[in-house]
Amino acid sequence: MEKESPTREKADVLLFHDQSYGIHYEYTVSLNTTQDSDEHLYIWTHSSWQDCTVKCGGGERRTVVSCMRIANKTMEVINDSYCHPENRPLPQLRLCNSHPCQYRWLTGEWGSCSISCGKGLQQREVVCVYHLQNGSLIHTRDLYCQGGKPPVLQYCKGHLCLTVWEASEWSKCSSDCGQGVHKRTVSCTNHQGVCDPLSQPTQEEPCEDHSKCYEWKTGDWSKCSSSCGKGLQSRVVQCMHKLTGRHGNDCSVTLRPPTYRPCHHGTCNDKVNVNTITSPRLAALTYKCMGDQWTVYCRVIREKNLCQDMRWYQRCCETCRDFYARKMLNKS
Structure with a gap:
């Protein structure tokens, strides 16, 4: 409906009804004199309630006044500049939180039991507080x-009884050369089956063992020293670090592999066998010694009592002469 306003301009009068606020009349005057054919209506409306100004002791709530645009049977909140400020209604008021502010006990959480096994005590904080109107609390006298x-x-009752943790012996270190770990089994012997986890012994620890860092390394066997009959083979035997390859002296002497071993290539013919020395003097007279030919084997040939064989005597004449010289000296 339309009526002539005191401003002598055509005004829109809207009958606005809301269950919360009652019946209100809102008057708006268009700010734009040249409007489209589809005219919009701009009204002030009470859209919602604000929170209470206090938490206790009596406060008030106010309505929120918003500018609304009505178009095509829909309403939307828009900027307040579209509605006339002189027509803006005052917010409605309601009393709230009228209950008096009061003193009360404030309790905290119970702390942990004073002992982990058996009967103990636990405590908490209890204070007297006063509620302010803004909802905050202040400590006051009890x-x-x-x-x-x-x-x-x-x-309180502590259930984590420390009835001895039982631990087994440590296992062998996982590495016998350098750093490793060793382990053990830890079990709870409490009859309730519950022990304090904070006191549980460790089940795994680092360890270090260098007892087997060095080991014997061997080379390939050489060819047999003789093409027929009995002979010897040799190889290189060294004590070496298994990780770095460095030479050392920490290998077990009792586990040292042999450096020499006998070899055999069948029986020699008669011509060779004739050369067997029956007298050291005969060897000295019939063979001109030019020195040892096999410095590696000669010591072993002398120790194995092989100098009486002419083949060995020829290759190790110097060593064998020394051997027979000592032998004859001992006889005299």
């Missing part, structure tokens, strides 16, 4: 709070 003060101590 005498202002009514009723008995809640207990600050109570009995």
Whole structure:
């Protein structure tokens, strides 16, 4: 409906009804004199309630006044500049939180039991507080709070009894050369089957063992020293670090592999056998010694008593002469 406003301009009058606020009349005057054919209506409306100004002791709530645009049977909140400020209604007021502010006991959480096994005590914080109108709390003297003060101590039972953790012997170190780990089994012997995990012994620890860093390394066997009959073979035997390859002296002497071994290539013919020396003097007279030919084998040939064989005597004449010289000296 339309009526002539005191401003002598055509005004829109809207009958606005809301269950929360009652019936209100809102008057708006268009700010734009040249409007489209599809005219919009701009009204002030009470859209919602604000929170109470206090938490206790009596406060008030106010309605939120918003500018609304009505178009095509729809309403939307828009900027307040579209509605006339002089027509803006005052917010409605309601009393709220009228209950008086009061003193009360404030209790904290119970702390841990004083002992982990058996009967103990646990405590908590209990204070008297006063509620301010803004909802905050302040500590005050206990005498202002009514009723008995809640207990600050109570009995408790510790269930984590420390009935000895039982640990087995440490296992062998996982590495016999350098760093490794060794392990053991740890079990709880408490009859309840519950032990304090904070006191549990470790089940795995680092370890270091260098007892087997060095080991004997061997080379390939050489060819047999003789093409027929008995002979010897040799190879290189060294004590070496298994990781770095460095030479050392920490290998077990009792586990040292042999450096020499006998070899055999069948029986020699008669011509060779004729050369067997029956007298050291005969060897000295019939063979001109030019020195040892096999310095590696000669010592072993002398120790194995092989100098009496002419073949060995020829290759190791110097060593064998020394051997027979000592032998004859001992006889005299």
